[in-house]
Amino acid sequence: LRDEVVLNYNSIEQLSANPGAVKIAANIRNSKVGFSDILMLVPTLRNTVPFNKYPNAILKVDTRLKGTVNDLQIQNLELSGIDQLKVNASGNVKNAMNPDNLYYDLNVRELSSSAKTIYNLVPKNTIPTNITLPSFFKIAGTAKGTTQIVNTNLKVTTTLGNAGIRASVDMKRKDQERYDVLANLQNLQIGKIIQNKDLGSITGQIAVKGQSFDPNKANADIKGNIKSVAYNGYTYQNMVLNGKVNRGAYVMN
Numbered sequence: 454l455r456d457e458v459v460l461n462y463n464s465i466e467q468l469s470a471n472p473g474a475v476k477i478a479a480n481i482r483n484s485k486v487g488f489s490d491i492l493m494l495v496p497t498l499r500n501t502v503p504f505n506k507y508p509n510a511i512l513k514v515d516t517r518l519k520g521t522v523n524d525l526q527i528q529n530l531e532l533s534g535i536d537q538l539k540v541n542a543s544g545n546v547k548n549a550m551n552p553d554n555l556y557y558d559l560n561v562r563e564l565s566s567s568a569k570t571i572y573n574l575v576p577k578n579t580i581p582t583n584i585t586l587p588s589f590f591k592i593a594g595t596a597k598g599t600t601q602i603v604n605t606n607l608k609v610t611t612t613l614g615n616a617g618i619r620a621s622v623d624m625k626r627k628d629q630e631r632y633d634v635l636a637n638l639q640n641l642q643i644g645k646i647i648q649n650k651d652l653g654s655i656t657g658q659i660a661v662k663g664q665s666f667d668p669n670k671a672n673a674d675i676k677g678n679i680k681s682v683a684y685n686g687y688t689y690q691n692m693v694l695n696g697k698v699n700r701g702a703y704v705m706n
Contacts, residue, residue, distance in 0.1 A: 456480045473523035473550045479516060485534070486512045506573040510535050522547050527559075536570040536701055537589070539563055558597045561607075565591040583648050587611035613617045614641030614654060628670055633662045644683075653683025663698065673698040675705070 461476035488510045491498065515531040524548045532540040544559035568586035580586065594607035603622045609615060617637040624630045637658050644652030650684045657680045663673020677694035696705035 456482050456484075457696050473521065473548065475522050476520070477522060477525070478519040481514050481516050484514045486514060488512065502576075503574055507535055522550060525549065536573065537565070537567040538570050538574070540563045552600055555600050557599070560595055561593055563591060563593055565589070585646055585648055587613040587646075613645055614643075615639040616641055628667050630666050631664050632666075632673075635660045651685045653688075655682040656680045657682070657692075659694070669701045671698050672700065 456458055457478070457480045459476075459478045462474070464505070472615055488504055488508055492504060492508060494687050499508065512532065512534040515529065517528040518525055518530065519528075520526045527543050527546065530540060530542050532538070541563040542561045543555065546559075547556040548554040567589050569588075571586060572580070573650050590609060590611040592607055592609050594605065596603065596605045596607070598604050601624045602625075604619070608617050608620045616639065618634065619636075620632065620634040622630065622632045622634075635658070640654045642654045644650065644654075657678055659675065659677035659679075661673055661675050663671060665671040675696045675698065677692075679689070679692040679694060681688055681690045682692065683689075694705060696703065698704075
């Protein structure tokens with residue numbers, strides 16, 4: 454590690470009893486942290502993510518941040534070295550030690566990774582089995598919210614096509630989630646992503662506003678202008694969509 458990391462706390466007891474109140478100021482430039490060195494100091498981490506999958510990784514860090522653990526101002530954060538994961542972001546994160554009250558307001562200059570890396574890092578069954586991630590993706594844009602409410606404006610570039618997505622999602626009530634999404638799609642191979650062999654790539658703009666992620670319970674309005682879409686071996690062009698989803702039943706005009 455290079456340069457400076459400063460922690461301010463009232464007592465040793467505070468570190469364990471109230472770590473969120475610990476003040477931190479860091480200016481770390483072009484530094485490297487070996488996971489093997491961390492595991493020598495704290496071997497109990499060996500079975501936890503990301504150490505269990507990448508025990509010999511060398512994390513590259515470049516960051517400037519200040520505040521408390523519960524209210525952290527991130528001027529710059531650049532991370533790489535865990536397989537193909539790269540992070541370049543800035544913003545504010547609050548209540549990082551308390552997921553129920555987590556809040557973030559981030560400017561993401563780059564979040565990129567391979568599908569393999571994501572599957573190694575996220576808890577098992579986090580990604581539904583009927584969803585296929587692109588082999589590689591890159592995300593840039595803004596994200597603000599909590600673990601239950603998300604507002605994003607993102608540009609997504611992937612090996613399965615590209616998309617610009619503006620979304621507002623409220624997940625406070627299971628099976629009654631609310632969402633308002635506007636997506637501009639460019640040759641997005643949606644059929645491969647949702648594992649539908651009849652559906653191919655799609656280019657166009659789609660707006661979806663509705664309730665519930667469960668296909669059998671969902672109610673949503675769908676509008677769109679589709680430049681082209683491949684379906685069941687045919688390519689359809691210049692379509693205007695105006696439809697509804699009502700508890701699994703689709704009606705399209």
